[in-house]
Amino acid sequence: YTLKSLWPFHAFLHSVLQQLILKDTGQIFIEPVDQTEVPDYGDIVKHPMDLLTMELKIKNSEYNSLEVFENDFNLMISNCLAYNSKDTIFYKAGIKMRDQGGSVLRNAKRDLKILD
Numbered sequence: 001y002t003l004k005s006l007w008p009f010h011a012f013l014h015s016v017l018q019q020l021i022l023k024d025t026g027q028i029f030i031e032p033v034d035q036t037e038v039p040d041y042g043d044i045v046k047h048p049m050d051l052l053t054m055e056l057k058i059k060n061s062e063y064n065s066l067e068v069f070e071n072d073f074n075l076m077i078s079n080c081l082a083y084n085s086k087d088t089i090f091y092k093a094g095i096k097m098r099d100q101g102g103s104v105l106r107n108a109k110r111d112l113k114i115l116d
């Protein structure tokens, strides 16, 4: 068996997402930025992304590769680093999530290779 045939690929992505959610200790990436709370967010961030949206995209089979999933993770991080200035908690959390989430994704890529 390979991962892709035995176990639906979206189940694999769901397990990767759960690991990313665990890294979001401040719970600032878990849902879309509330633009009524952050009224100028849409002026700077044209393509918002968050972990809940990524979960919905898994469920809708919108990710047919780990790379497409990773693109949304990287979009979420770049939005955070673009909108928040360097001295903010949000920016620092973005750096932490970039680094910790990056290692989650590196391991996931390795796991996919070993299984094929």
Ligand SMILES: CCOC(=O)c1ccc2c(c1)NC(=O)[C@@H](C)N2
Binding pocket: 028, 029, 033, 034, 037, 038, 079, 080, 083, 084, 090
């Ligand atoms: C209730 C107010 O919430 C926020 O101001 C807020 C909440 C979550 C946020 C955020 C702002 N900014 C961000 O860049 C992304 C990473 N997360």
